[in-house]
Amino acid sequence: MKELLTLFDGLVGFFNVGGLKMIAMWAIGGILIYLAIKKEMEPTLLLPIGFGAILMNFPGVIEEVADGVYEYHFVGETLETLYNAGIANELFPLILFIGIGAMIDFGPLLTNPKLMIFGAAAQFGIFFTLCMASVFFPEIKDAASIAIIGAADGPTSIVVANALGSNYVGAITVAAYSYMALVPIIQPPVIKALTTKNERKIRMAYNPQSVSKTTKILFPIVITIVACVFAPSAGSLIGFLMFGNLIRECGVLDSLSETAQKVLANLITIFLGITIAFNMTAEQFLSVPTLLIMGLGLVAFIVDTAGGVLFAKLFNVILKLLGKPPINPMIGAAGISAFPMSGRIVHKMGLEEDNQNFLLMHSIGVNVSGQIASVIAGALILGFFG
Amino acid sequence: MGNFTFDPMQFVTNLKWMGIGMLGVFMIVGIIMGSTYLIGYLTSRISVKKDNSEE
Numbered sequence: 001m002k003e004l005l006t007l008f009d010g011l012v013g014f015f016n017v018g019g020l021k022m023i024a025m026w027a028i029g030g031i032l033i034y035l036a037i038k039k040e041m042e043p044t045l046l047l048p049i050g051f052g053a054i055l056m057n058f059p060g061v062i063e064e065v066a067d068g069v070y071e072y073h074f075v076g077e078t079l080e081t082l083y084n085a086g087i088a089n090e091l092f093p094l095i096l097f098i099g100i101g102a103m104i105d106f107g108p109l110l111t112n113p114k115l116m117i118f119g120a121a122a123q124f125g126i127f128f129t130l131c132m133a134s135v136f137f138p139e140i141k142d143a144a145s146i147a148i149i150g151a152a153d154g155p156t157s158i159v160v161a162n163a164l165g166s167n168y169v170g171a172i173t174v175a176a177y178s179y180m181a182l183v184p185i186i187q188p189p190v191i192k193a194l195t196t197k198n199e200r201k202i203r204m205a206y207n208p209q210s211v212s213k214t215t216k217i218l219f220p221i222v223i224t225i226v227a228c229v230f231a232p233s234a235g236s237l238i239g240f241l242m243f244g245n246l247i248r249e250c251g252v253l254d255s256l257s258e259t260a261q262k263v264l265a266n267l268i269t270i271f272l273g274i275t276i277a278f279n280m281t282a283e284q285f286l287s288v289p290t291l292l293i294m295g296l297g298l299v300a301f302i303v304d305t306a307g308g309v310l311f312a313k314l315f316n317v318i319l320k321l322l323g324k325p326p327i328n329p330m331i332g333a334a335g336i337s338a339f340p341m342s343g344r345i346v347h348k349m350g351l352e353e354d355n356q357n358f359l360l361m362h363s364i365g366v367n368v369s370g371q372i373a374s375v376i377a378g379a380l381i382l383g384f385f386g
Numbered sequence: 387m388g389n390f391t392f393d394p395m396q397f398v399t400n401l402k403w404m405g406i407g408m409l410g411v412f413m414i415v416g417i418i419m420g421s422t423y424l425i426g427y428l429t430s431r432i433s434v435k436k437d438n439s440e441e
Contacts (some may be wrong), residue, residue, distance in 0.1 A: 042395050047387050071404065083396060084388050109422075110422065110426065113419050113421055113423050113426070114419060115420040116417065116422070117412075117415065117416075117419065118417045119415065120408075120411045120412050120415035120416075121412075123406060123407075123408070126407070127403060127404040127407040127408055130403055130404065130407070131396075131400045131403070131404055132397065133395045134392050134396040134397065134399070134400045135392065135393055135396050135397050136391065136392060137389075137390055138389060138390070138391050138393070138396075139389075142399075143400070201428060205406075211426075212430070212433060214429045214432070214433075215425050217428045218420070218425045218429065219425060221423065222421050222422075222425055223421070223422075225420055226414075226417055226418050226421050227414070230417055231414050232416050267403075288390065289390050309438055331407055334419075367387075369415070372418065373411055373415050376410075376411055376414050376415065377407065377411050379415075380407055380410045380411065381407070384403060384406070385406070
């Protein structure tokens, strides 16, 4: 009989450890799964995170540690092993960067390297949000970790928040991936508010100069050296990103490149998603700071977009003084890094204004430069507060 | 779990990080941009020399 009663331990424990909060977390998990399946918002990550959020919020096995003193072993505690093996030591995000590097074609950027400057400008949201977050979060490491949501790059957010020992890694990661998925909703109104119809109609000539294979091979090697010398904190992130790109571009490792882009990236994504949920216990997640983090994450994405567009408009003033043709200021918004959605949105908005206005190669060039610049911004944050 | 407060003066206090941070990003991206131009220039020079020697 006693053994049979243990079957109901979970139910007893559920009411002993704040069951309503846990039900709220199941609802949050359910919403994330719904958004992933029904709305196809970053399904590769939001679905495992949503399921993990449910898994993390069960009381599990009860153990009597002393007379009348019980200890609850939460079901999700098993995720701790994965968390320590892959996230606490930054392994999963770094390996994922190999896959991302193998997916990126730096060709459009190598054709027109000056586009990199827009990638830098669109990191403004990170530092603005750092100031905003410091108003609410007295510990600067927390404010800095929240600010890095503006990198619009999940692995960078995870690495920085973990390295700084933030108390809010779970909320930061969920915010980063959620807003990345919402880029098609967040960016267009900001871009439209800051540009005129005529500015959005500006066409940009594209000269597809052939980039030599040697250039494509040298690029990841040289960038890694530059990053390791001038921003050593970015060394590992940029190094893994560029290693993936070198595999892609070298021309003799097609099989490895394909594996990195598909199998490796998918495998790590599965573990990364469900493991992030380790930080999504009701106690940690259901709090005012989490709501603030969600709000500040949105601010970061909006200010990033605005920073990119306004910098491009400023660039146009300089081009006008030099008597050169203007650029379409919308491409500045693509520096937000969320690759490749942001680049595609700008291209689509250009076509909406003028069906012959093809901005894709320029916007993708800015988008990949945003990927590099966001890692550099993350490294600087680590350098300042790490 | 960390604390949270409301201290608007912190925004002004931390503005220096905005300046230093953006300057740092522009500087490093500028160096990467310069390196990229250099790679492009050197590789195109090499390929021109190769073409000339082949002729």
